[in-house]
Amino acid sequence: MMKKEERVLLYQFPEDQIHTAQDVFRTLGIRMQVLPPNAWLEKIGYLLGSKGFKAVQPQEEQNFDFPHRVILLENIRGKRLTKVLSAMEEAGIPRVTYKSAITPYNTLWTLRFLCEHMAKEHAVSAEEAEREGDVR
Template structure:
């Protein structure tokens, strides 16, 4: 069973995602802005990670975001296909990795935002 960390989803999207995740055997955790400064490992409930009480602005990130934890490639493929089929569009998505597990949600958001802007610019540029 995998965990989906969800950020600032619209109510309809949240309801739809929870239904979809349950059907595929995954949990959804809605992350509150009070935890945006904590390591992803802690937010995901991964053993060995503790609350750090890291300083954060406490402000919302301003965009829907979805972080995948503990899904193998088959589960990830099934989930992404189901999201597409249900037309659940959450533009900022990432996987918890050994590289980013210590990052805060806000750090990951800032990185994803840059990548998304870069990919969008490349997609929209003339060739």
């Protein structure tokens, strides 16, 4: 069986971190794609260039304020994911809170929906951690 191509999509990364990330991913043999600011309008499948996805035609002026860096990982899991994230931190890229594996399910979501979903999950995790801290 042929190994599937590994790819990362970066959203809202500062320019200096993009250059550092390029070096890290090149060394690891991972393809990197930087998403434009308005990528939040599009479905993940479209951003990946998957068949059957078309660009969104915005109906009206829309805004989305999500001030966090996001990394989407395609075909990177388990020990390999740990290695990739460690390599990023070792290169000086601060830990990325909002990260997601790309799945057949979330390719149907817009980047905005995925970001909102991750933000809700992060809020719940933070709340649980805080509660556990109070219990001790």
